[in-house]
Amino acid sequence: MADFNSLSSSEKAEAAELQRMIAVEQQKAQFQAQVHTFTDVCWDKCVDTPGSKLDHRTETCLVSCVERFIDTTLTITNRFTQMVQKGAH
Structure with a gap:
């Protein structure tokens, strides 16, 4: 693979865009993993026996x-944003 400094400005822009796209996909994968974990936790906590429909207690839970x-x-995201903003100053 070529040294980054030896790339043309067009190639550098393409490489930067590819890195951005990879970062976005990694964030999506991380979010999906969090949703999967959350689903497992809520399912284990709230659903005793699966049925054809949810009872009131299960739905409320x-x-x-x-x-x-x-x-x-949201709390974690807001706190992280505040930390990043403080670090930028």
């Missing part, structure tokens, strides 16, 4: 679990 997951994710 799943809604609460999802809401806690979203709240936690």
